[in-house]
Amino acid sequence: MEVYLGRLPILDNKQNLVAYELLFRSDQHNVVTITDNSAASANVIIDTYGQLGIENVIGKRRGFIKVDDKLLLNDTICMLPKKHVVLEILRSVDINDEIIQRCSFLKQKGYQLALSNVTHLDARFDRIMPLINVVKINITALSQQDLLSLVKRLRRWPVLLLAEKVESQEIARNCIALNFQMLQGFYFAKPEIISGKRIDPSKLSLLKLLLLVVRESEVGEIENELKYQPGLSYNLLRMVNSAANGLPSTINSIKRAIMILGRKQLQRWVQILLYAAKQRDGGTSDALMQTATVRGKLLESIAIADRPHDKNHQDRAFMVGVLSLLDTLLGIEMPELVSTLSIQKDMSEALLTRRGSLGYQLALIEAYEKGESEIVLSMLPELGFLSMEEFIRLELEATAWAHRISDAVNQTA
Template identity: 75%
Template sequence: MKDVFLGRLPILDSKQNIAAFELLFRDNQQNEVSVTDNRAASASVIIDTYGQLGIENVMGRRRGFIKVDAKFLLSDAVFLLPKNHIVFEILRSVEINDEIIQRCSELSRKGYQIALSSVVRIDKQFERLLPLVNVVKINVNALNEKELTCLINNLKRWPVLLLAEKVENRKTAKKCIALGFNMLQGFYFAKPEIISGKRIDPSKLSLLKLLLLIVKDGDVTEIENEFKYQPGLSYNLLRMVNSAATGMPKTINSIKRAIMILGRKQLQRWVQILLYTAKQKDGSSSDALVQTASVRGKLLELIAIADRPHDKNHHDRAFMVGVLSLLDALLDMEMSELVETLSIQKDMGDALLSRRGYLGRQLALIEAHEQGEFETVLTALTELGFISMSEFTVMELEALAWANRISEMVNSPD
């Protein structure tokens, strides 16, 4: 497999649930990352590797935005990409001429979606294209509030969705939602800020208590009793154990029996993921967090398996570090307080608190990947010494596909 680096940045709706992803692909030539001013070169890598990567597995049911320049947009290669999964994001540098208009019209007729990238104003050339556009991405950092309001009002003449990009903090996110943006994007959402002084949501507190009982090897009866206090949680457990995936010959109706069948390690993992999907007061779930935490956990586990194939305990600890790495943001608590509460092993605590130690460096590698810091990732992989870029890409794809399956399962209303 050709060395390819896949990045995936979440695009959220106004309730901060994941609506789509921006896909970043890089060609790794001579162990260097070539990042051009226009990032449309990434699109050619997508074409080269689409069959191997299985982009639909990476995104689940969501769409992926990819940046394209005029050269790629006018090539026949665009039609090799799946219309149900791709949004072509036209770079600001593209000159909107008759040829571009004709191609966008053709793409639209064939069912593809089109977005405009990094918009700060609407001039006459973009006005020609707007009837064919589905999404307008606005660089909110480049405009003051008056300019932003004026631009939004101007865009209301067309039936387009508005996406705020470069959202770097909670204040900007709230402002954009108030202004009527349909979607938000920015590194702020990779790891939301911690807001101190909040009480833990009761549903999350119950899950945290359950996690503590499992981690500390509590008695099965204690774990069972904690489930009995939460009917919704008990229903979820029974539904999961009785799902077709487990292949059970008959229906399991006992909480205790379900715990025994699932096993402590799988139960622990399930509770960790459920922590992120606990409903907020506004009715939304922490969709971005569950995705990021799930991917981190699975990717760290896969790295651990590659490193120590027969050390199951190491694999489980790596998974736990990955999933717990966002718990401070979820529960609005300091990580030091959570580490102390969970009484986890010192090397795991060091990884979570300061990214020190073996697991800490691997967690830092994954965080650098989330932020698109490609050179840092390459350096970290070289230092690890046992994973190539190609192998890391395969692991990442497996982790992304697994996280999508988990997200769909725990959020399923059925």
């Protein structure tokens, strides 16, 4: 049986990517069924820590893996690296003496434990709660009053609260106000457009720089604009050096970076750095940056497989992937951004309507991000040149590359 692996992002309350939930997906048909939770989780574990490689799947972040009573009690679970995983105990698990004893043992070994899909707490949870690190609450299943009551009851224990199925900024703000430390869902990738909203000055300067690059301005203009952005220049050099392969020495000046990289490569880094701009609250759009970078690299890889000799098409594909979340980042309608950038028609259609080959491939990537494997499996045959196995390999390579870029930006000086 083939096994496909999905990852749902888990963010902190400043939209920084802190973990993933690892999802089991199986069968080459358009149906996903899980009849044995233990077997499903075991397959996730085998794939994640075996052939795929943990660094490719989740980087330096933690992976939440669902476990039922069978897997929890199985000794093979102790083969998992405790610094990389959170064991997410399913709601169906009976909290009996054997489970309490097992959780206590795993806790002593240094494993983190989470409760999955919690909607209420009764007396049977009192014994296990002191052993739990994270409680995942199903937001959609609760009224506001029931949610308030549950959160109040959970304050008896020093646990972290994780909101599941957060699908809008409004819900996210409500959860943060209730002191949830983590949120899971795709709210962060959805644009929140406010009429007449002014762009953050730090983002505006980056957009100006992007325009200079896209419109093929003189190298001197690009260099001068970067000189007014010392923090940006520093991050740019870190990113360039982290991704540079085979260079005899470190690139230590913007002018040299421009000379060595050329305009197209510089354009890529500027696009990515838009997402690394400091926000007014002091945080960064870490999750957006990671997602946009993976999209760019993966779209480029698909373009290479599709048109191996068309470098211009490959460059456009990368740009579409990275720019696809710019409306979310800046709070500006995508048509306005597309008009401002004056990009080519196939790129505009991809960003605005998901039409054309680039648009179709972008929609495919978006479906995969959300764990919608049925849609992915139905869309891949339309491409005609990419199997599911090849697509996952390209996605993992793009993810590993994005992790390196993100780490270069986020590391302390």
